[in-house]
Amino acid sequence: MIRRGFQVAARLGHHGALPGGPYILPRFSPASAFGSSMDSLVSRFCQEKTDLKNYTLPNASWCPDMLNLYHEFLEKTKADGWIRLPSFKSNRNHIQGLKLPLALTVTSDKSDCRIFTRCIETEGQGYEYVIFFHSSKKKSVCLFQPGPYLEGPPRVRFAHGGSLAAMIDETFSKTVYLAGEGLFTLNLSIRFKNLIRVGSLAVLNIDVEKIEDQKLYISCVAQSVDQQTVYAKASGTFLQLQLEEDSSQY
Amino acid sequence: MLRSCTAALRTLRALRGRRAARDPVPARRWFSTEKVILKDHALPNPSWSKDLRRLFDQFMKKCEDGAWERLPSYKNSKLVKEQLSQAQLFTRGYEDGLGFEYVMFYNDDEKRTVCLFQGGPYLQGVPGFLHGGAIATMIDATVGMCAAIPGGIVMTANLNINFKRPIPLCSVVVINSQLDKIEGRKLFLSCNVRSVDEKILYSEATSLFIKLDPEKSLT
Numbered sequence: 001m002i003r004r005g006f007q008v009a010a011r012l013g014h015h016g017a018l019p020g021g022p023y024i025l026p027r028f029s030p031a032s033a034f035g036s037s038m039d040s041l042v043s044r045f046c047q048e049k050t051d052l053k054n055y056t057l058p059n060a061s062w063c064p065d066m067l068n069l070y071h072e073f074l075e076k077t078k079a080d081g082w083i084r085l086p087s088f089k090s091n092r093n094h095i096q097g098l099k100l101p102l103a104l105t106v107t108s109d110k111s112d113c114r115i116f117t118r119c120i121e122t123e124g125q126g127y128e129y130v131i132f133f134h135s136s137k138k139k140s141v142c143l144f145q146p147g148p149y150l151e152g153p154p155r156v157r158f159a160h161g162g163s164l165a166a167m168i169d170e171t172f173s174k175t176v177y178l179a180g181e182g183l184f185t186l187n188l189s190i191r192f193k194n195l196i197r198v199g200s201l202a203v204l205n206i207d208v209e210k211i212e213d214q215k216l217y218i219s220c221v222a223q224s225v226d227q228q229t230v231y232a233k234a235s236g237t238f239l240q241l242q243l244e245e246d247s248s249q250y
Numbered sequence: 251m252l253r254s255c256t257a258a259l260r261t262l263r264a265l266r267g268r269r270a271a272r273d274p275v276p277a278r279r280w281f282s283t284e285k286v287i288l289k290d291h292a293l294p295n296p297s298w299s300k301d302l303r304r305l306f307d308q309f310m311k312k313c314e315d316g317a318w319e320r321l322p323s324y325k326n327s328k329l330v331k332e333q334l335s336q337a338q339l340f341t342r343g344y345e346d347g348l349g350f351e352y353v354m355f356y357n358d359d360e361k362r363t364v365c366l367f368q369g370g371p372y373l374q375g376v377p378g379f380l381h382g383g384a385i386a387t388m389i390d391a392t393v394g395m396c397a398a399i400p401g402g403i404v405m406t407a408n409l410n411i412n413f414k415r416p417i418p419l420c421s422v423v424v425i426n427s428q429l430d431k432i433e434g435r436k437l438f439l440s441c442n443v444r445s446v447d448e449k450i451l452y453s454e455a456t457s458l459f460i461k462l463d464p465e466k467s468l469t
Contacts, residue, residue, distance in 0.1 A: 090374060090377070091374065091375065091376065091377055092377050095377075099377075100376065100377065100378070104376075104378070104416075112371055113371040113372070113374040113377070113419065114371065114372040114373075114374060115374055115375065115381065116372070116373045116374060116375060116381035116383055116384045117381070117383065119344070119348075119349060119372040119373065160390070160394075160406075161390050161394070161405070161406030161409065162386055162387035162388075162389075162390035162391060162394075162406075163387065165383060165386035165387065165390060165409060166381070166382075166383025166384065166386055166387050167383065168383075169381070169382040169383040169386055170381070170383050173375065173382065183376060184376060184382075184413065184416055185382035185411075185413050186412070186413055187410075187411065187412050187413065188382065188386060188409075188410075188411045188413070189408075189409070189410045189411070190408065190409045190410075191407070191408050192405070192406050192407055192408070192409070195405070
């Protein structure tokens, strides 16, 4: 259990003030850290009773590989401890009742913001993905099907490197948040091996390697369904930052 | 149709070589072919903030003596030559101001690419901030362009990004990318992401790109 205080200013302050001025961020309170609170973190994230559109439900653009694996994992959610993570239009929807520590609230907070990976509404054009999370193993699996908008090199229908980088960062983000309240990416390191054909399925296997010094270390292997082709290997480091209760909602 | 478009692009490359003076007034330019009109997205539109416009004007001035060149940005992949299309379909798929607003400038002598980037509300990650993946996309696009101009058809091999601080949504940043060295088919690049006044360093990145053999199949 992490008990010591947590001052992000020490890390970020080295490079000058955060936008808006220098701040000392609140202490990381161990009281609401892991164990049973992870369950509450997950259930709060998943927002079971909601009218919000869930983008991780199958749609007509999903290829057969994606549908098959999706159903396979859906079966695992019944008994094996896997959870299918919903995906809403904005990260705000996942953290209702919570907010960033005061120091990090920015004024350019428009209501019509969308999470980057759900910015393209048309089915099948951009990022089609669903993430399954296993809380005790601290693992995730992401089924990712890049659409034609993510095309890179011309004349050949492959997704460009940046799109896979974004998908890896997004899956990392959700995993570290649920595994240990990780919030900001500190480092992202990706070794690209092969290109992903647009419209085909890439399977991302993610593991949280360790949690230490208010940082979460996480790794990923992205490969084809049959595991014959490795698309990329990646590692990332995330900063732990506890969200605060948003009393303005009550 | 393709031929007339490639002719236009050949002209651009020739201009770079001859260090011709550039038109400093950023008029909206349309390259028309028989059937399709190409819109250049790397020009100011109403969603551009004052910071972005100011920087754009500064760089357009630098283009006047030919050391710098503004890179046009088209949405349609069929009509675009290899170097210019990487990661641009996706990044141009938004209404003005909602997603990626950016323009890239290239300096051939210094082998440097500068991207002025304004990330809109559809690129959110942590509420109020730009998504790490959106930043990674723009870094990849900028270093990719820096690699593609000398290297031709290239592919990202490694991308290593250190995020120093989060970028507030709708702010303008300058992505400065440099070709460090070439070893055979390997191109080594580095880049940093700073605020407009250069006082805040948001991210640093290094990357390796590989020049692809155009004869070989990619699969």
